[in-house]
Amino acid sequence: MLLFPALLSLCLCGIVVAKFAGVDDASLDEELIAAPFPPPTQPTPHSPSPALNTPEGTAATAPTRTVRVRPGDNLSLVFRRHGLSQKDLHKLVNTEPLGHRLTKILPGHELGFLIGNGNDLLSLTYSSGPLEELRFTRSGEGFKGEEVVTEPNIVQSYKHGVIDHSLFVAGQRAGFTDAITMKLAEIFQWDVDFVLDIRAGDAFHVLFEEKYLDDKFIGFGRILAAEFVNQGRSHHAVLYADPNGTTSYFDPHGNSMHKQFLRTPLKFTRISSNFNLRRKHPMWKREMAHKGIDYAAPRGTPVLASGEGVVTKAGRTAPNGNFVIIRHGSNITTKYLHLSKFAPGIRANAKVAQGQVIGYVGTTGYATGPHLHYEFLVNGAHRNPRTVSLPDAAPIAEAERRAFDAYAAPLLASLAHHTQQPELAVGR
Numbered sequence: 001m002l003l004f005p006a007l008l009s010l011c012l013c014g015i016v017v018a019k020f021a022g023v024d025d026a027s028l029d030e031e032l033i034a035a036p037f038p039p040p041t042q043p044t045p046h047s048p049s050p051a052l053n054t055p056e057g058t059a060a061t062a063p064t065r066t067v068r069v070r071p072g073d074n075l076s077l078v079f080r081r082h083g084l085s086q087k088d089l090h091k092l093v094n095t096e097p098l099g100h101r102l103t104k105i106l107p108g109h110e111l112g113f114l115i116g117n118g119n120d121l122l123s124l125t126y127s128s129g130p131l132e133e134l135r136f137t138r139s140g141e142g143f144k145g146e147e148v149v150t151e152p153n154i155v156q157s158y159k160h161g162v163i164d165h166s167l168f169v170a171g172q173r174a175g176f177t178d179a180i181t182m183k184l185a186e187i188f189q190w191d192v193d194f195v196l197d198i199r200a201g202d203a204f205h206v207l208f209e210e211k212y213l214d215d216k217f218i219g220f221g222r223i224l225a226a227e228f229v230n231q232g233r234s235h236h237a238v239l240y241a242d243p244n245g246t247t248s249y250f251d252p253h254g255n256s257m258h259k260q261f262l263r264t265p266l267k268f269t270r271i272s273s274n275f276n277l278r279r280k281h282p283m284w285k286r287e288m289a290h291k292g293i294d295y296a297a298p299r300g301t302p303v304l305a306s307g308e309g310v311v312t313k314a315g316r317t318a319p320n321g322n323f324v325i326i327r328h329g330s331n332i333t334t335k336y337l338h339l340s341k342f343a344p345g346i347r348a349n350a351k352v353a354q355g356q357v358i359g360y361v362g363t364t365g366y367a368t369g370p371h372l373h374y375e376f377l378v379n380g381a382h383r384n385p386r387t388v389s390l391p392d393a394a395p396i397a398e399a400e401r402r403a404f405d406a407y408a409a410p411l412l413a414s415l416a417h418h419t420q421q422p423e424l425a426v427g428r
């Protein structure tokens, strides 16, 4: 979302960096953070004010006051705390087209106030992170706003991890945030059942982007290529942007990682800690009669439509409890049993998208504990949802094949190079 050309970003980079360099860890809990500008020197008649933002014709001002938004804050509270005019506040939030974003400040965001004589607000800056800043400068009766987007330096990096009992713990050990681990799982979610199929010894290798601002790490970017080894079986994925700018993950042969069905019809973020808490449901013992998979999961875990389709039934029977049946095209049907409740709008003839929440895990019907019973039928015959081969989404277009190969080959080679030399990957 770069609204400004890189050149402008570069020019402003120094200012933004200086601002954030003034924040040290010790002061994070303080509302007032070190002033980013040096205190004003004695002004002489011929030296301009050090505060560059001072509009023409105003007197010398105090340094910018930087404030970190506290939990429960809104802009009105902040203004009151600093004795600033509520009239100015009203003008600011009504400044088109950026002012309304000041109503969405969140704890941890930063506000910078440049205040003139008589506690007049001369300018306000608002940063929701190190890369984005809104600036409002007094202009006539009101304010004018501009958005400054700073472009970070992107560095390609590699990490790998081995799972002992939880993907998320392994991700944390490797230095990933849970959000990046989640992205990794999402890439492979069509091939790997992240609730039931994860085993000790499973491993991941990831080439990804890191964002730096003035040599300081500020966050993760995209996952460029990854390998996930599940029960000895290796899956590879490469991120590729087609000429229309649509990015998607493909395997090394150019097949889409997306399948027409999710392998796991549950939102596994909610059950991430349960990888090692898998238990055999008592009904599991009746294997001959059991025509689906039981996913033990906390009550209320969202249940997802595994593929696009039409609900043929959302009802309740004594053994099934609350259940949903979805028809996908002409020959595939999926069933979801024992739901605590249905998601809004889930009823016969409702259209559902892949990954749409259709209900929530419960214990309705013949169930001894909260779980989802999931069935996958092809031409009316039950198939094992964990092993049934799932139809692919569209592969790389033939016309794109050479460009894809040229792009993917070096990335996959780089990933393989790292994978084969894990000792080099320990330090970044």
Ligand SMILES: [Zn+2]
Binding pocket: 283, 290, 292, 293, 294, 372, 373, 374
């Ligand atoms: Zn079952």
